[in-house]
Amino acid sequence: MRWRDFVRPALAKAVRARLSVLEPNAMQCEALRPAMRGEARDLLLVAQTGSGKTLALLLPLLESVTRAVEQRPSAACTALLLAPSDVLVEQHAATARTLLAGLDPPVELDCDTGASLTGVGGLLEDASRVPSLLVATAAGARRRLEASGGAGREWAARLAAVAIDEADAVLCGRPHDTALRPDADALLDALPAGTQHLLATAFLTSEHEVALTRRFRRAVRVSEHSTAGQRGVMGRLVAEMPQLRAALLCEGAAAPEGSAEAVARFASGEARALVCTAAAARGLDFPRLRHVLLFDMPKDVAGFVHSAGRTARRGKEGLVTCLVESGAEVGRFRQLHALLPARALEFSAAPAS
Numbered sequence: 001m002r003w004r005d006f007v008r009p010a011l012a013k014a015v016r017a018r019l020s021v022l023e024p025n026a027m028q029c030e031a032l033r034p035a036m037r038g039e040a041r042d043l044l045l046v047a048q049t050g051s052g053k054t055l056a057l058l059l060p061l062l063e064s065v066t067r068a069v070e071q072r073p074s075a076a077c078t079a080l081l082l083a084p085s086d087v088l089v090e091q092h093a094a095t096a097r098t099l100l101a102g103l104d105p106p107v108e109l110d111c112d113t114g115a116s117l118t119g120v121g122g123l124l125e126d127a128s129r130v131p132s133l134l135v136a137t138a139a140g141a142r143r144r145l146e147a148s149g150g151a152g153r154e155w156a157a158r159l160a161a162v163a164i165d166e167a168d169a170v171l172c173g174r175p176h177d178t179a180l181r182p183d184a185d186a187l188l189d190a191l192p193a194g195t196q197h198l199l200a201t202a203f204l205t206s207e208h209e210v211a212l213t214r215r216f217r218r219a220v221r222v223s224e225h226s227t228a229g230q231r232g233v234m235g236r237l238v239a240e241m242p243q244l245r246a247a248l249l250c251e252g253a254a255a256p257e258g259s260a261e262a263v264a265r266f267a268s269g270e271a272r273a274l275v276c277t278a279a280a281a282r283g284l285d286f287p288r289l290r291h292v293l294l295f296d297m298p299k300d301v302a303g304f305v306h307s308a309g310r311t312a313r314r315g316k317e318g319l320v321t322c323l324v325e326s327g328a329e330v331g332r333f334r335q336l337h338a339l340l341p342a343r344a345l346e347f348s349a350a351p352a353s
């Protein structure tokens with residue numbers, strides 16, 4: 001995939017020419033697809049430091065704001081980018097300015113750290129000014145929200161998209177807190193129902209994950225593990241066990257054969273294993289399948305039922321093995337198991353060695 005598959009040619013060209021980032025990586029493709037025009041879904045992106053999350057957040061925001069300015073040049077602010085520190089706000093604002101430079105019509109951008117407010121021409125005095133894009137800390141955004149005479153609420157009510165970098169730091173409290181910070185909650189509550197939320201972070205504690213998935217129920221979750229990393233693991237499983245003649249079922253360029261071919265090889269018994277993502281396996285019926293091995297812990301009971309339910313079908317027996325990585329995952333696994341109908345599956349647990 002290329003940048004221009006996701007954003008307008010002018011932005012795609014700016015990413016290549018001004019940032020020297022020639023192509024999106026697998027994680028960015030996975031994140032941009034649901035986040036972009038057409039789908040505009042909420043996004044929760046969890047990917048390691050230095051993997052390029054900034055562009056995955058910034059590009060949907062810039063595309064959305066540029067489109068809005070094009071359609072209604074007189075419209076006020078339509079997007080907000082939040083970051084946890086002044087330095088990061090300034091860094092993101094600089095990247096956004098670099099990408100927006102020369103666009104016609106121009107997109108106005110302000111930068112608000114709570115302590116200082118800067119616009120295109122330098123320091124600004126007026127916190128109620130409404131640019132097309134505001135890059136701010138939570139304190140800066142809050143200052144804008146509380147601007148006098150209801151202007152702040154009006155500004156928030158016009159936000160079409162909000163991106164939050166280091167979302168755990170901006171929105172969540174201490175590592176074990178399952179509630180969002182009250183000021184973050186207040187800001188989110190002031191947004192209109194249709195606002196798109198784009199969240200990125202390198203790491204989430206299980207409590208922060210609970211808090212964010214509870215608040216952003218409709219968010220598409222993209223993690224590196226679910227994209228490049230996962231495909232890498234899947235490819236290695238296939239390569240390192242040639243005796244299984246495994247078929248690999250996944251979408252995108254990493255798939256060595258078409259989905260239909262992979263499924264047919266497994267269904268006919270030519271391939272003795274099918275290595276696939278949970279999404280790709282959903283609904284598939286293989287009457288002879290006796291063992292499902294879940295490499296990743298399912299996120300919820302629905303995910304578990306759909307994956308485990310590929311075996312033990314039509315009254316036959318089946319075995320499901322789930323690899324759990326940590327004490328927290330064992331706890332979550334027990335919770336999932338407790339939610340299943342008693343007759344659906346039987347489990348035996350062995351301590352990990």
Ligand SMILES: Nc1ncnc2c1ncn2[C@@H]1O[C@H](COP(=O)(O)OP(=O)(O)OP(=O)(O)O)[C@@H](O)[C@H]1O
Pocket residue numbers: 019021022023024025028047048049050051052053054055201202
């Ligand atoms: N597709 C890509 N190909 C090559 N380099 C890229 C790509 N996308 C981003 N980069 C570069 O990778 C570097 C790290 O990107 P970025 O700052 O977005 O990481 P991050 O995931 O936000 O990390 P952190 O979690 O530490 O903030 C930047 O210099 C960026 O220009």
